[in-house]
Amino acid sequence: MARKIRKLLVTVATRKGAWLYHGDAARRTWRADGPHFLGHVISHLVLDPRDGRTLLAAAKTGHLGPTVFRSSDLGRTWKEAARPPAFAKAADGKEGRAVDHTFWLTPGHADEAGVWYAGTSPQGLFRSEDGGVTWQPFSPINDDPQYRKWMGTVQDGTPDGPKLHSIIVDPRDAAHLYFAMSGGGVHESVDGGRTWAPILKGLEVVEGFDRAEATFHDPHCVRLCPSNPDRLFQQNHCGIYRLDRPSSDTWVRIGKAMPKQVGDIGFPMVVHPREADTAWVFPMDGTAVWPRTSPQGRPAAYGTRNGGKTWQRLDAGLPASQAWWTVKRQAMTADAADPVGLYFGTTSGELWMSRDEGRRWACMARHLPEIYAVEAAEPRSR
């Protein structure tokens, strides 16, 4: 059942800073607030849904080390984390890893106030229990020999470093967690992060590589359906997938139903807040040398209303030709209003939205820096 939304906050993280867009209940009037952190690379900017006031920003500049900034007043003031995510110091004589940037932020379970998770590049998992002020390495995976092998090195995979992303907390159980690695597969823990196991069955890998080996799996974005937390959708380097637990442990390639000339490669994956059969993707060109642009220069979202059996092209209002941008893995999201609003940010610095679940799109902002992440949330007044 949809709640009435009183106001909305759309957070936009870019390669050169962050912007906040404050919207009214009708989602027709938006007030831009920014730039925040001009010149910093902001990988993710997330509002804490538990208080509707606290924002965390994952930041670095080109030449300084990474950090996390925190605001408890919706971005009016910011304070740096006292201890940002950092790997454990290696023993003498051993080569230790250093966080290059925090890439992903996930608020903890609704019952665990102050808990946050962070995913980094190089791939590491971190947790804060004080609202993002101090961070510690979380779970054994950062130093586990098997996980380190699966993670590979900074030379493997993603051009600006492999990323741990899609950290998901089961809304029914704070100890049930998932994460994905841009090089290293999707993983699940049912014991609060003490132990993890890969979930790879059914996923394809680049031709010639071994499907059984987690290191060859490149998930781009994984989402859990809030209305059916046993269902996961995934946009992968090798297609779009759905997984229905606990009845199955095998991902189904639902992207095979996408039009052949568009394909099922892309970065983001978005799920409906109340309908587990409804999801959206934003395909990119994954042919030949992988241009990672809109296929044929004609951008479009695709939506399914039946769990991926069929897909509908959703491009009304978007450029009809010669638009060569794409949408990165954190840069597309949904709000919780009825009908659902969809938002995405482009590599060319445009912010787009739809008030009607993708039927019609309108540009909210242009001329921003390259957009890395977009989130929609409900802010609360004091």
Next chain:
Amino acid sequence: MKVLIPSALRSYTEHGEAEASGATLGAVLADLDRRYAGIRFRMIDEQDRIRRHIRIFVNGEQVRDLSQPLRATDEVVIVQALSGG
């Protein structure tokens, strides 16, 4: 001793020059971090390596080792590359 701060780190110190003390470069940076919380991690990673685009000079000579002994009269200059687009 006097420590010259590059523009990218002046959000911490508010000035181009800061005072810090210590018997080694590492100790001086630790003291700087006590005065300006968070500044050290932007320059030195968690493995105690000087970050890739940071250079530190003592009396005009580049220093790469945090255990380098310093005297109270030494001048420390922190430099940060500005390449990129």
